[in-house]
Structure formats: C-alpha cells, structure tokens
Amino acid sequence: MKLLRRPEWLILGIVCIAANLRAPITSLPTVVDLIQIDTGLSSAALGLLTSLPLFVFALVSLCSASVAQRFGLERSLYYAIWFMLIGVGLRSLPHLAALYMGNNIIAVGIALGNVLLPGLIKRDFPQRIALITSLYALSMGIIAALVSAVTVPIAHVWGWRIALLAMSLMILITLVVWWPQRHKGRPQAEQRRRSASISLWRHPLAWQVSLFLGLNSLMYYIVVSWLPAMLQASGFSADEAASMQGVLQLATAIPGLVIVPLIARFKDQRIVVVLMMLPVFVGLLGLWLYPDAAWWWSVILGFGSGAVFVLALSFVGMRVATAPLAAALSGMAQFIGYLLAAGGPALTGKMHDISQSWASTLIFCLVIAVMMLISGLYAGRDQQIQA
Numbered sequence: 001m002k003l004l005r006r007p008e009w010l011i012l013g014i015v016c017i018a019a020n021l022r023a024p025i026t027s028l029p030t031v032v033d034l035i036q037i038d039t040g041l042s043s044a045a046l047g048l049l050t051s052l053p054l055f056v057f058a059l060v061s062l063c064s065a066s067v068a069q070r071f072g073l074e075r076s077l078y079y080a081i082w083f084m085l086i087g088v089g090l091r092s093l094p095h096l097a098a099l100y101m102g103n104n105i106i107a108v109g110i111a112l113g114n115v116l117l118p119g120l121i122k123r124d125f126p127q128r129i130a131l132i133t134s135l136y137a138l139s140m141g142i143i144a145a146l147v148s149a150v151t152v153p154i155a156h157v158w159g160w161r162i163a164l165l166a167m168s169l170m171i172l173i174t175l176v177v178w179w180p181q182r183h184k185g186r187p188q189a190e191q192r193r194r195s196a197s198i199s200l201w202r203h204p205l206a207w208q209v210s211l212f213l214g215l216n217s218l219m220y221y222i223v224v225s226w227l228p229a230m231l232q233a234s235g236f237s238a239d240e241a242a243s244m245q246g247v248l249q250l251a252t253a254i255p256g257l258v259i260v261p262l263i264a265r266f267k268d269q270r271i272v273v274v275l276m277m278l279p280v281f282v283g284l285l286g287l288w289l290y291p292d293a294a295w296w297w298s299v300i301l302g303f304g305s306g307a308v309f310v311l312a313l314s315f316v317g318m319r320v321a322t323a324p325l326a327a328a329l330s331g332m333a334q335f336i337g338y339l340l341a342a343g344g345p346a347l348t349g350k351m352h353d354i355s356q357s358w359a360s361t362l363i364f365c366l367v368i369a370v371m372m373l374i375s376g377l378y379a380g381r382d383q384q385i386q387a
Contacts, residue, residue, distance in 0.1 A: 010124065011132060013181055014117060016174040017077060018136040020084055021113050023147035024106045024167050025053055026224070026249065030151045030242070031160040038160065039096060047346075049100060053107035054221070054342035060111035061334035065119075065327040067112065073120045073327070076112060078182040083109030085171045092165040115334050119327030122317040129317040130263040130310075134255070137310045141253025143170065148246050200328050204378075205385055209319055209329060211375035212273075213312035214337030218344045219280075219368045220305050222361065223248070225345035227287075227298070230358040234291040244298045251302025252309065259310050269311065273376035276311055279304030280369050288362040308372065312379075320385045329385070 032046055041049070068076045084106050091102025121132045147167060155163035200206040227248065228241035236244070255276070262272045283301025286293060316330045348361040 007124070009177075010181065011135065013174075013178045014120065014132060015135050015139045016170075016177045017081065017113050017117060018139040019143040020081070020167075020171055020174055021110050022140050022144040023170070024084060024088060024164075025103075025110065026144050027147045027151045027164065027167065028103070029225075030148050031155045031163060034155055034160040035099075039099075041096075049103060051342060051346070052100070053103055053110075054338050056104050056107035057111045057114070057338035058335050058342060060108050061115050061331045061338060063331075064112050064115035064334075065324070065331045068116050068119065068327050069324065072184070073116055073123070073323070074178075074181040074184040077116055077120070078178055080109040080112035080116070081171060081175050081178055083112065085109075085168060085175065088165060088168045088171060092161040094161070111334065111338075115331045116327055118313055118316040118330040119323045122320070122326035123323030126317075130259070130314045133313045133317070134257070134259060134310050137255070137306060137313065138253045138257065141249060141251075141306060145246055145250035145253065148249060152242075200325070200332055200385070203385055205319055205383060206329055206332060208375050208378040209312065209315045210333035210336045212308070212315065212372060212379045213333040214340050215368050215372045215375065216305060216308045216312060217337035218340040219365050219372070220252075220309075221341040222344045222348050222365060222368075223301065223305075226348060226352075226358070226361055230287065230361070231291065231294055233358055234294070236294065244294055247295065248298040248302035251299045252306030254303050255307035255310050259307050263311065263314055268382040269315075269380035270377050272311060273373070273380045276304060276307035277369065277373045277376065280308065280372070281366070284362055284366050284369060288359055288366075308376070311376070315379050319379065319383070325385060 029050060032050070035041065035049075036046055064076075067079075071079070087102045087104070087106030087109060089102070090098050090105060093099075093102070117136060118133070121129055121136070125132045147170075151163045151166075154166055224245065227245050228238070231241035231244055232238060259272075259276070262275070263269060266272060279300045281304075283297045283304055286297035286300065291297075312333070316333060317326050320326050320329050348364055351360045351364065352358060354360075
C-alpha cells in the first residue's frame, strides 16, 4: 500500500492518462473507409464524425478548470477516465447515434485530461515540470502511433468496431492505476483560489502561451488530416502514405527524450523556441519543395511539432504561480487551440479545391509556423503570471 502513495505511482498514473489523450480519436480516421462501407455514411457525415470532437474539446476546455475547483484535480481526472471508457464502449455499438455520441463522450474525457494534467504537474512536481511533461508527451505519442498501426489489421480480422473497442484495454489499465488517487485533492482550497484565474484572458503572457500551443495544434491537425492525400498526389501509394502519417505521429514522441535538458538549462527559453521551431520549418519546406524525401520530412516535422508541444505544455506550468492558474491557463490554451484546429482541415481542404494544389496548404502551414515562432519568443521569456 505504501507504493500506491509514492510519487512514482502518481507519475505512472499521469503517464497512463496521457497515453489515452490522443489515440482514441486519431485511430478513428485509419478505419473511416471501413466505417463508410459498413454504414453507408456520406463523406460529409464522416467529416462531421471526425470534426465534432474538436469542437467538444474546445467547449469542455473552457469549463474544465471549474470542474477541478468543484471536485479536485484527482477526482476530476478519475471522471475523465470514465468518460473515455464509456465513450469507447458506446462508439462500438451497432447504432449510428451511438457512434457519434460515443466519439463525443470520449472527447469530453480527453479534454478534461488535457486541461487538468498540467495543473496537477504544477502542483505536485513544481521542480520537475519539464521532465514530467516530457514523459506525458512521450506516452501520448508512442501509444497514438502504436494504436494507429494495429487498428487497421485488427479491423480486417474482427471488424472496425472491435478494433476501436480494443482501446478500452489501455483505459481500463489507467482506471486501475488511478484508482488510489480518486479521493485525493483539495476542492475547497482550489475553490477559494478561483478568482485568481479571472484575469487570464486579459493578460498578454497568457495569450502568448495559448497561441504558441494553439497554433501548433492547428498546424498538427492540418498536416495529420491531409498528409496522406498530399503524398498520394505526389506518387506514393495509399499504404506508404498511411505509414508516413504513423511515422510523423511516432516522431512527435521523440522530443520527450531530448528536450528536458534544454528547458532546464535556460531560465529564458527563447533560444530553445528557435531551436525547436527549426525542424518545423525544414519539414514543411521539404514536403513542399522535395516531396520525394517525404519519409525524412515526416520525421523532422513530427519531431518539431512534438518539441513545440512539450515546450508549450511546460510553459503552461512554468509561466504561472499556482496550480489553479495552471489549470485555468491550460483550459484557455486548449480552447484556443482546438477552436483553431476544428476549422483548419476544412479551410485548407477548400483552399486545395480552389487551387488544385497542396502547395497552398503547406504555405498556409508555413505562415502558421511564423506566427508560432513569434508567440513562442514572447512566451519563452523568464516571467510569470502571479495570482
């Protein structure tokens, strides 16, 4: 029982929750063609299936900090795990309504986890924010890549419903690991600090951190949505294009191993922002100008996007003074990010239809990257929002 109260067990719980914060959603597009064959859904209906969770992410992100103030961080994360488990089960039932409802319930759980984990890390590991955040991102990236890789083979053998239901195994493991934490937390103490987060929307630093994280989300979802189509238009087969999308997702996990020493070495992280943005520019330019080497560009772009994600999440904890402020800033950043990401794939798809070229999409992503660099240089300064 002493093991369950040790910090290492809490870190294991954080890593397990993080493992579920991307895979249940990103695995769906890999079997969307099988879903269409089985259900007869139109392309527009399928697009709604994959885009609605992004709007759910945005809306739930706004109220997640209030949920934590009401129930405490640990119990709120416990509820988040249950939302994901119920949603995965519901999504696999043989009814169209259940498919849509389950997918959106999963999104509620993921949004809670995305917003509240940085606050928990800030509160319990204030001296190890970068390290724990890197483990969080590493777990998220590796599991998302593995689940995307195995979902299609399972779907071909047992059907797409069983393939999507398989994600429940990881969620059940997470539920068991997090079980000892469910009654911890200090909701009343956090409730008294609620007023501390009210002014975040008027604070320039909060906007700078939020845009750094949010613009990266916008670029990531555009690339993940359209990379297979871009590569097929350049002459790659459908299997090769899907594999490279998986490679990109796996590469987002790599920075978790290398970025911690860089963050810890500098009090002012602007130089780290520049270093981590370089692979983003190289990857996007490479896909645009020399797509034949797409394997390399996918790895480089995935590494850069993953590094920015780890850095931005670290800023959420490093640029505020208290855990409630960290949860509130995380909610603000996730709201802005998912609101941007929800419209990104549709907008760039329309741009492609007009221009009949994927160059417009990659140029748009380069413009986003410039804006990311500017916001990151402001967010990387050694300053903090006080309660």
